[in-house]
Amino acid sequence: MKNITEVKRAFAKLPERVTAAQIAEATGRAHIHNWVKDPSFPDGEKDHGGRTIYRDRDDVWEWYADQPFARPNRSGPRDLEAKVASAQPTQVLLDTSELADLLDLTRRAVNKYTERYPASEAQDPFPSADADGKRSWSQVRAWFLRKNDPIPAADEGGARDWADVRGWLLKRAADGSEPVDGRVYLDELGLTVGQRDVVERARLARAADTSVPMEWLAEVLHLEEPGQAEWLAELLDLMDTGHVALRPQAPATGEASRRLGLTALAREFGFNKETIKHYARAYTPEKVDDPFPAKDDRSTRDVAEVRDWLVRNRKLRPAEPEGAAADA
Template sequence: MTSPASAEEPTEQNIRARFAELPEQITRQQIAHATFRAPVSVQNWINKKSLEFPPALNTDVPKGKTQYRSRDAVRDWYFRQSFAVGENRGRPAGATTTRPAPTQTKALDAVRQAFADLPAFVDVQQIADATGRTRYAVHNWILEAGFPAAVPDPALTEEQAAELSTRGGELRFRDRDAVLAWYEDRFPDEQVFGPGDSAQAALSMDVRLERVSVRKLAELFGVTLKGAYLWTEADLGSDPFPPVDDTARREWAAVRSWMLRKTDPMPKVAEEQLEAWMRAHTGTSIVGTGVADKHRATSQAHLEKWVLRNMRAKGPGTRVKDQYGLSIGHRDVIERARVANAAGRTVSAEWVAEKLGLTAERVAELLELTATPGPAPRQRLSTLARDFGLNEPNLRYLASRYREGEDPFPAPVDHLYDEEAVRSWLERRNILTPAETPTGPEAGEA
């Protein structure tokens, strides 16, 4: 059973109807009622001069007294605005913050799993929870053509539902499977976290960055700290966000590769898609046929092309080798090959070795080495003090006292110090000698 949207839903038709019921001159409270917004939202529109909200008709009234505005001018202004979804719903274009708000979407597979756990009919809150969106975002989807229509509570009898409909009661449930089908069509590759241009931003950054913290990621991509943490918490199955090292930082090469994969996801298996379609529409199967073999070969060709997509990276620093002897382009090949194998696809070490000019044994080693970052080449002073068996305040004093001169203390990068450079400096100052330099866990606190 389907029915038109409820009068309590913020559709364009309902908003126009509410404006039509108002007098020609309206107050802030009446504007809030007509637009399904809170009065404070309306006041924000009024205060934001760049939005050019219709001025008050009675400008000579004392401060704090009721102001009136033209109903038609406010209505026309409202529908000229491009209102954002999610947390920015209710903010006209131009009223957003300087940094793009991060999305909080889930991976498509996670959305499917969440819907599978829901009852046959779902409400707005359940849809929001399953997709990782806000209620406001779901209400905006409801306004789109093609979104599944609301139905009465499925627990009602037909007579009760008919009576509810005639009385204008709230129709708040929607068919779960229909909503999921709409979502899959609307967001076919919902794998992106953070600003939509994160991949393009990653391509424009200096590839010689070493390791980055979450705070550094937020700074680099122009998102909030919370937005950057959404990336790190992304549950994408076989393609998780790169792990941290012992200083809570991540290898930039791995992060960059992850960002590029978000707008360039691994191609799907063609024969599996065709098999599902054939079974659903014809009741037949392609398993064991020449058609399956042909599509399997096509899938592998697409996969190999995807793995090599960024091998020939261009720009400053793209030929510089990292600690594994890989350029930024070759590191991306290694990252993609590992992700493909983790997803159950086949990208052999022999094939990768042929493309990168390495041995199969070295590629197998790289696939394992790059899966988790080794000890950070740069460390905090507190870590160095512990490893060198020194008093931390004393080491901090040396770093501050000898910042300049003929032989300055090694400069930090993002508050981290090169371990070997600091060790050599301390040895030159006879603070440490090679024989006295403790290593490993036995180097306790001084």
């Protein structure tokens, strides 16, 4: 693929009406099949009833120069790791186009990863898409960041040094733990990108026959509520089977359906865990008319219900729904 300056020079040498083959050669591609399917790509006309389609050279150049992949400052694959590490999407699930836009890649480049690292062949395959063609951003992020950071090598007996494995597992554990614009990004599992990175590395370690103690893993992930360690074990077992849907429940479609455990809930509203625990103990149905929202059998609470309760009880300012706690 040529850079934008090289393509501009090549177009300057082309005739006013160009064929698909000439466009491909000028841009350094084998073909332009995908481009001609794009509704925004310039239309062409057949010459005197023939089969060859000709397009206006200047229209094609204008279209090409306007594409994200043609930008002079496009980071490209060489800077991809830095781009991935700093990306701040607002969604937890992204389709191919959204991933491409977020990382300054083409759709084709994203699809190449699925072709080169399929689940049927690769030990660490590119994350699969769900039924809607979307992938977990935190899972994709973790994959890119460990692509050039493999699990520590085993010794001659096939064993790995636990100290080395531990350091590798926790390499990015702190990522995403600090609020951005007053909010911590949590994925479809209610995990930060750093926590998800640890989970994904643990999954890969298990696939490589390296044991990761579940109690230790739950502890470093701060999954301290009753049932959370069991949930983590179930999650990793599900991952081991290669299922596409790695979520323990249906993905949230909006805040009304989001449920979070104690740690994630406290993070969501800018409180510490002890404050949430205090509200749960002090505002019970036996004591008040407006009790704190109850947790379910997975120790999670509805985010929207908790937010409404906090606002009603003057624990959170209505004008600041993204974080800061009000003076109680």
